[in-house]
Amino acid sequence: MLDTHLKxxxxxxxxxxxxxxxxxxxxxxxxxxxxxxxxxxVRNYFAVLEKEEYITQPHTSSGRVPTEKGYNYYVENIxxxxxxxxxxxxxxxxSAQATHIEERNVKQxxxxxxxxAQNAVVIGIGETxxxxxxxxxxxxxxxxxxxxxxxSISDILDRxxxxxxxxxxxxxxxPTALIGSNCxxxxxxxxxxxxxxxxxxxxxxxxxxxxxxHAISLLTHIQSLLDNANS
Numbered sequence: 001m002l003d004t005h006l007k008x009x010x011x012x013x014x015x016x017x018x019x020x021x022x023x024x025x026x027x028x029x030x031x032x033x034x035x036x037x038x039x040x041x042v043r044n045y046f047a048v049l050e051k052e053e054y055i056t057q058p059h060t061s062s063g064r065v066p067t068e069k070g071y072n073y074y075v076e077n078i079x080x081x082x083x084x085x086x087x088x089x090x091x092x093x094x095s096a097q098a099t100h101i102e103e104r105n106v107k108q109x110x111x112x113x114x115x116x117a118q119n120a121v122v123i124g125i126g127e128t129x130x131x132x133x134x135x136x137x138x139x140x141x142x143x144x145x146x147x148x149x150x151x152s153i154s155d156i157l158d159r160x161x162x163x164x165x166x167x168x169x170x171x172x173x174x175p176t177a178l179i180g181s182n183c184x185x186x187x188x189x190x191x192x193x194x195x196x197x198x199x200x201x202x203x204x205x206x207x208x209x210x211x212x213x214h215a216i217s218l219l220t221h222i223q224s225l226l227d228n229a230n231s
Contacts, residue, residue: 002054002073009045010054011078014066018209021142023063068180068208071190075177075212082213084221088116092218096225106200107131109225113218119206122157124164126199132157143207149188156185167193167201175219177212194219196226 002010012033016024026042029035035042046064049055054070057063066074084092095108110121114134119141122132135157144150156163163184175194183189185205192215193203202222204215 002049002052002077006045006049007078009042010049010066010070010074013049013055013064014070014074014078014209017065018211021209023058023065025063028063066209068187071179071208071212072177075179079213081217081220082211084217088218089221091116092221092225096222106196106202106226107133109222110134110202113202113204113222117204117206117211117215117218119204119210119215120157122160122164122203122205124168124199124201127168128161130160130164132160138206141207143188143209152186153189164201167203168199171195172201175216175223177216179212180208183208192216192219194223196223 009029012029013024016029016032026039026046029042030037030039046055049070050057050064053067054073055064056067058065091112092109095112096105106123106125110123110131111133114121114137117134118137120132120134120138122130124130138144138153139150144153166184172193172195175192177190177192178184179190180187183191185191188208189205190208190210190212191203191205192210192212193201195201202219204210204219206215
């Protein structure tokens with residue numbers, strides 16, 4: 001378990017990497033957060049976090065990025081789900097104008113969620129139907145500008161039925177982050193998945209540095225909208 005200062009430092013690193021997609025340096029954190037400590041002190045914190053494998057240094061002269069362990073710790077112990085804006089809520093609610101769960105209704109919600117998350121959304125409708133949307137948003141992320149990674153994700157999406165069979169065999173009462181080695185879409189990715197009524201499952205898929213707090217809030221609201229529509 002990390003102490004308060006190390007938790008704060010890890011939280012700053014994760015949040016800045018999510019926001020910028022770039023490694024974070026000590027001086028950058030001091031300036032961005034107006035920290036009342038020196039960049040040398042920040043580097044000391046970095047050294048501890050790196051030793052414990054919560055962050056890593058991609059290149060000798062670069063800043064740090066979180067590891068899979070770091071993202072998991074952040075989601076489980078530091079992150080607070082981000083409140084949706086009124087515009088985001090309105091967009092989702094406008095896509096949920098149905099009195100019960102229908103295929104077109106769930107697909108429209110998925111499209112809205114992909115636009116808002118700027119990542120891909122996958123859904124399994126019932127036992128057999130699979131659907132995904134938002135690949136254009138996913139492939140604009142810097143992690144997927146490497147053609148080989150795009151091909152890898154495309155291969156996984158070609159096997160979407162198989163992936164969703166695995167997810168349907170589990171029940172996610174609440175939106176759950178599946179990160180790196182736990183992500184069914186591949187170790188370079190992150191996802192947030194939740195189960196819906198009638199055996200449906202929906203997930204937001206992005207790079208490992210995806211905004212998990214935002215994704216959890218989006219799926220929580222979708223879950224609530226569909227539950228209310230079927231009550």
